[in-house]
Structure formats: C-alpha cells, structure tokens
Amino acid sequence: MTRFAPINLSKFEKPTLIQQLDVEQIVDAMLDDYQKYFGDNGLEEVRIQGDPANRVLLVAAYREKLMREEFQEASWQTMLPFATGNNLDIIGARYGVVRQMLDPGDPDATPPIAPVMEDDDIFRLRIQLAPEAMTTAGSTASYRFNAISTGEEPATIDIDQPEPGVVVLTYRFDPNGYAAKIKSVEVVSPDPGVVDVIILGWDGNGIVSDDIKAAVEKHICGLYVRPFTDNTHVKKATIVNYKVTATIHLFHGPDASLVETEARKRLDAYVAERHRLGAEVTTSGIKKALQVEGVNKVLIDDTWQDIATDKYHAPFCNEPYALTFQKAAS
Structure with missing residues (x-):
C-alpha cells in the first residue's frame, strides 16, 4: 500500500484562513x-x-x-501547493529533500555568476514524492522518486532545531551528481509484470547520457528497491521537436520593443514548462503566452499542428522562434 496519491497540487485553490474584510x-x-x-x-x-x-x-x-x-x-507560504522560494526549501527540509543545484555558477567571475537552482515546480514535486522514499519501488510514485534520486547518498546532513519541539534534517546532494541532471520521470506498465521507467534530463533537449541511464538502472533494479517480480526497464525519453512560427499584431502606441521582449519572455516560460514527459503544446497555449499587454491578436502559422505526447515522449522546441511583430498603422 502506498501513501502517495497522484494529486495535481496546481489545481488546489488557496484556502481562506483569514477572513478578508473591506x-x-x-x-x-x-x-x-x-x-x-x-x-x-x-x-x-x-x-x-x-x-x-x-x-x-x-x-x-x-x-x-x-x-x-x-x-x-x-x-x-506554509503550505506545499503554494509555498515558494525559501519557504518551500523549509518545507522540503521536513522531508529531507533539498533543492538541487543545476549549475554552481562562478563566484570568482566579474561580475559573479549566481548558481542556477532547481525551480519551485520541480522541487515541489520531489517533496510531494518524498514519503515514497520510505518504501521499495512498486508504486508509480515510488519508482519515480527512486529514479529521480538515483539512490545517491547526501554529501552532508545538517541537523537544526529552529524552535522547541521541531528538528529539521537537511540532506545536501552533490550538484554534479546524477540526481541533479534528471528533470522528470514517468512510469508505464505496458504488460503485467513489466515496468518501463522513462527519464528526461535538464541538459539540451532532455535526452540523458548513457551514464545517467545506467545510474538510474543500477539503483532501481537493485535488490532492495525493485520488487522481485517486476521486470524493469529504464528508457531515455524520445523527443518530439517543433518550431513556433507566429505573427503578432500590435496595438498602436505601446513601445514595440518592450512588447516583443515580454512576449518572448512569456513564450520562453511556456516552452520550458511544456518540456515534460507526456506534455502537450497547443495553439491556445502559444497564443496565451504571446498575448501580452500591447498585443492585439496572435496568428499561428497555418502548418502548425498541436503536439500531444505520451509518457515516453517529450516536446522540445529545437529551433529559434520565427516571430513577426507587426505594428498597427498610424
């Protein structure tokens, strides 16, 4: 029996704990x-x-x-679905889960380059999966947790008592280890007794190296993780490439360069968020990203077809955007 339920935390509405009065x-x-x-x-x-x-x-x-x-x-900010930044780090510490460092940066550079840390959404998912670390693999969530962590031992373990009656254990993993390279994991059972574990990485288009695949396979197929009766296979994600081509019509008046910068920024965020196993890239999603303040309408190229993937595949925008910004006639 697993204690994990596949709950989409992003669907939760924020509760009213303090009555709001005008x-x-x-x-x-x-x-x-x-x-x-x-x-x-x-x-x-x-x-x-x-x-x-x-x-x-x-x-x-x-x-x-x-x-x-x-x-x-x-x-x-005390609740897992809504906490961000350092508040989310503190919630993660309760479960022994620490935000991964994706790139250590360079503090000696001029100007210093800050480290790149795991974003809140991915970190939140790992916290949600943390209770599954107490089980062997078997459930979907447990397989995912064990694949994401790759069984790495923490580099350091810190113990803190921030307040009476509360003890926080913080595990810190090597930012250059395999766990920091894995972005998402999906688990599929195509046949009884057969388990496919699909992994997507952070680097490039998401296809992980052979070393990362081998590390995941070694851990989850180990004697004390994989159920004896499971025939488990680790697979690399298959990438579905696409390109965004659109014409953006602007209202008269706004600074076109500012509108373009914001539209590209929003599209970058959408494309990055859609780089997931089983994700979709849709006309409505692209239009919503590009429909920023100052945009009149967004037209997607006629050849575009929405992308829907299964858990073995992940969409990836492998070419620069072809965006045409047209100013309104004076």
Whole structure:
C-alpha cells in the first residue's frame, strides 16, 4: 500500500484562513466596539467624514485590511501547493529533500555568476514524492522518486532545531551528481509484470547520457528497491521537436520593443514548462503566452499542428522562434 496519491497540487485553490474584510466593514466593526465600550459619547463626531477622529479610524481600518491580506499570504507560504522560494526549501527540509543545484555558477567571475537552482515546480514535486522514499519501488510514485534520486547518498546532513519541539534534517546532494541532471520521470506498465521507467534530463533537449541511464538502472533494479517480480526497464525519453512560427499584431502606441521582449519572455516560460514527459503544446497555449499587454491578436502559422505526447515522449522546441511583430498603422 502506498501513501502517495497522484494529486495535481496546481489545481488546489488557496484556502481562506483569514477572513478578508473591506475598509467599510472594518470601520463598522470598530464603531460597534466603540459604542460597546464608550456608549454614544462622541460617537457622532467619530462618524463625521473629515473629523480627525474619523480619519484616524479610517487609517486604522486600512492598516487592518493590509494586515489581514499579509497574514493570508503568509499562511499560504506554509503550505506545499503554494509555498515558494525559501519557504518551500523549509518545507522540503521536513522531508529531507533539498533543492538541487543545476549549475554552481562562478563566484570568482566579474561580475559573479549566481548558481542556477532547481525551480519551485520541480522541487515541489520531489517533496510531494518524498514519503515514497520510505518504501521499495512498486508504486508509480515510488519508482519515480527512486529514479529521480538515483539512490545517491547526501554529501552532508545538517541537523537544526529552529524552535522547541521541531528538528529539521537537511540532506545536501552533490550538484554534479546524477540526481541533479534528471528533470522528470514517468512510469508505464505496458504488460503485467513489466515496468518501463522513462527519464528526461535538464541538459539540451532532455535526452540523458548513457551514464545517467545506467545510474538510474543500477539503483532501481537493485535488490532492495525493485520488487522481485517486476521486470524493469529504464528508457531515455524520445523527443518530439517543433518550431513556433507566429505573427503578432500590435496595438498602436505601446513601445514595440518592450512588447516583443515580454512576449518572448512569456513564450520562453511556456516552452520550458511544456518540456515534460507526456506534455502537450497547443495553439491556445502559444497564443496565451504571446498575448501580452500591447498585443492585439496572435496568428499561428497555418502548418502548425498541436503536439500531444505520451509518457515516453517529450516536446522540445529545437529551433529559434520565427516571430513577426507587426505594428498597427498610424
């Protein structure tokens, strides 16, 4: 029995933990409290707009509104589906999962080159899979976790007690190890007793090296990981190449260079996010990425066909975008 359920955390709606009130509602509540403690003495003056007491009341109500919003945002940062940055790192530490360093950078360069770290979405998925590390492979999630980690031993283990009753163990892996090179893993059972583990890498188009494939295979096919009855095969992802060709019509007025920069930035993010096993690249997704402020309409090349892949394949944009930005007639 596995404790993992294939839940898509991105589908969760943020819960309302702190009641959100507008300024008028807060003012009414303050006036009720005023009357409760002081009766009607001075109440009419407090209600008069422009009166100094009324202005103080409005400022206090506005500050309470901001505090409610800030507390709400802070509460979401304690939850796995919504935490980002360092807050997500702390959640990961509870499960012994540390954000991978994809590129150590160069602190001695001029200017210094910052390290490139694993993004929040991939890190969040590994945290979600962490409980499966306590089992052998067998479940889909357990196979995925063991393939992503490749069974590497942590380089260091730190123990910290940030508050009474809480102990945090932090495992740090070698950024040059195999685990840091694996972007995503999918598991398929094409026949009873047969398990295919498909791996996609971070580098280039995602096809991993033979060394990485061998490391994954050695770990998940080991005596204490693979169930005895499973016939397990590790496979490299098959890449489906594509090119984005589009014409972007701009409204009259906005700085075309700024619009183009933002559109390309958004398209880069979409293309990177779609570089996953089993992902789709769609007309609507490309148009949504390019439809930034200042864009009137987006036309995709007539030859384009949406890409839908299975768990053995991953889409990859292997050519520079062919984007034509047309300014509106003056």
